[in-house]
Amino acid sequence: MHNDQAAGLRAMRSARQAEGPQQAATQPKGKKVKKDKPVRVLAVASGKGGVGKTNVSVNLGVALSKMGNRVLLMDADMSLANVDVMLGLQTQYNLSHVLDGEKTLKDVMVDAPGGLKVIPAASGVKRMAQLTPAENAGIINAFDEIDGLLDVLLIDTAAGIADSVVSFCRAAQEVVVVVTDEPASMTDAYALIKVLSRDYELTRFQLLANMAKSEKHGKMLYDKFSQVCEQFLDVRIQYLGTIPFDTDLRESVQKQTPVTLAKPMSESAKAFRDLAQKISSWPVPTGVTGYLQFFVERLFQAKAD
Numbered sequence: 001m002h003n004d005q006a007a008g009l010r011a012m013r014s015a016r017q018a019e020g021p022q023q024a025a026t027q028p029k030g031k032k033v034k035k036d037k038p039v040r041v042l043a044v045a046s047g048k049g050g051v052g053k054t055n056v057s058v059n060l061g062v063a064l065s066k067m068g069n070r071v072l073l074m075d076a077d078m079s080l081a082n083v084d085v086m087l088g089l090q091t092q093y094n095l096s097h098v099l100d101g102e103k104t105l106k107d108v109m110v111d112a113p114g115g116l117k118v119i120p121a122a123s124g125v126k127r128m129a130q131l132t133p134a135e136n137a138g139i140i141n142a143f144d145e146i147d148g149l150l151d152v153l154l155i156d157t158a159a160g161i162a163d164s165v166v167s168f169c170r171a172a173q174e175v176v177v178v179v180t181d182e183p184a185s186m187t188d189a190y191a192l193i194k195v196l197s198r199d200y201e202l203t204r205f206q207l208l209a210n211m212a213k214s215e216k217h218g219k220m221l222y223d224k225f226s227q228v229c230e231q232f233l234d235v236r237i238q239y240l241g242t243i244p245f246d247t248d249l250r251e252s253v254q255k256q257t258p259v260t261l262a263k264p265m266s267e268s269a270k271a272f273r274d275l276a277q278k279i280s281s282w283p284v285p286t287g288v289t290g291y292l293q294f295f296v297e298r299l300f301q302a303k304a305d
C-alpha cells in the first residue's frame with residue numbers, strides 16, 4: 001500500500017477511535033433503535049489462560065455495581081474455574097436454554113453477591129458463534145428484552161483465540177486485555193490483538209496489567225507491550241490500569257467470594273475500585289453502538305467484510 005494512503009487510513013481510524021466505538025457505527029438493518037440508556041459493553045480477554053480474566057470481570061463488576069451501575073456479567077468461558085465458582089453460585093439454567101427457546105435471558109440471569117447479575121456459561125457460548133438464522137433472531141429478541149435494564153455488560157471470555165472469543169471481542173465496545181509479566185502472557189496477548197486487528201479491524205485495546213509488583217511495574221509492562229504492538233500492528237493500546245499481586249485475592253478465590261467483598265481494604269480491591277472509577281468516567285457511548293441491539297448484531301456478523 002502507498003505510504004500516504006496508509007497514513008490516510010490511519011487518520012480515518014484515529015478519527016473513528018476518538019468517537020468512541022470500535023467500528024464505524026451503522027444502524028442495525030431493519031432495527032428500530034430504542035431510546036433506552038446506552039449500555040457499556042466490555043469484553044475481558046487475554047490470549048493466555050490463568051492470568052486473571054475471571055477475577056478482573058467479577059471484581060470490576062462488583063466495584064461498578066457498588067458505584068450504582070446495573071451490571072450484567074456474562075460468562076463466556078466454559079472452563080472449570082468460571083464465574084459461578086468464583087461467586088459461589090448454584091445455577092440451573094444458562095445461555096443454551098435461551099437458544100433452545102426454553103427460557104428468556106431474564107429467566108437465566110442469576111443474582112450474585114455484590115449486586116451483580118450473571119448469565120452462567122454453557123455450551124451455548126460455543127453455539128453463539130454458529131447460530132442458525134432462527135436462533136440468531138431469537139437471541140436478538142432475547143437481548144432486546146433486557147435493554148434498558150443495564151448500564152454495563154461485562155463479558156468474561158475464554159483463554160485462546162476461539163471463534164467465540166473473537167465474536168465477543170469484536171461485538172464489544174472495548175476489549176480489556178489482561179497481561180502479566182510473563183513472556184507467554186505477552187506473546188499470547190499480542191497474537192490475540194494481531195488477529196482482532198488484522199482480520200476484524202479492531203484498532204483500540206485497553207491494557208490491564210495483573211499480578212504486578214507495583215503500579216510502576218504495571219506501567220512498565222504497558223510501555224513494553226504497547227511499543228511492540230504499535231510498531232508492528234495498526235492498533236492503539238491504552239493503559240487501563242494495574243492490579244497488584246495480592247495474597248488476599250488468592251484467599252478470597254478459595255472462599256469463593258470476590259476480593260472486593262471479602263477484603264474491601266486489600267490492595268487489589270482498591271485497584272479494582274480505581275478501575276471502576278476510571279471506566280465510569282469514560283464518555284457515555286453514543287450512537288447505535290451504545291445499544292444492546294448493536295452488540296448482538298455484531299456478535300453474529302461474519303468475518304470483516
Ligand SMILES: Nc1ncnc2c1ncn2[C@@H]1O[C@H](COP(=O)(O)OP(=O)(O)OP(=O)(O)O)[C@@H](O)[C@H]1O
Nearest residue numbers: 049050051052053054055159211244245246249253
Ligand atoms: N492480582 C492477583 N494477585 C494474586 N493472584 C491472582 C491475581 N489475579 C489472579 N490471581 C490468581 O490467578 C488465578 C487465576 O485467575 P483467573 O481464574 O481469574 O484467571 P483466568 O484468566 O480467568 O483463567 P482462565 O484462562 O482459566 O479462565 C486465581 O485463582 C488467583 O489465584
Ligand SMILES: [Mg+2]
Nearest residue numbers: 053054077081
Ligand atoms: Mg477465567
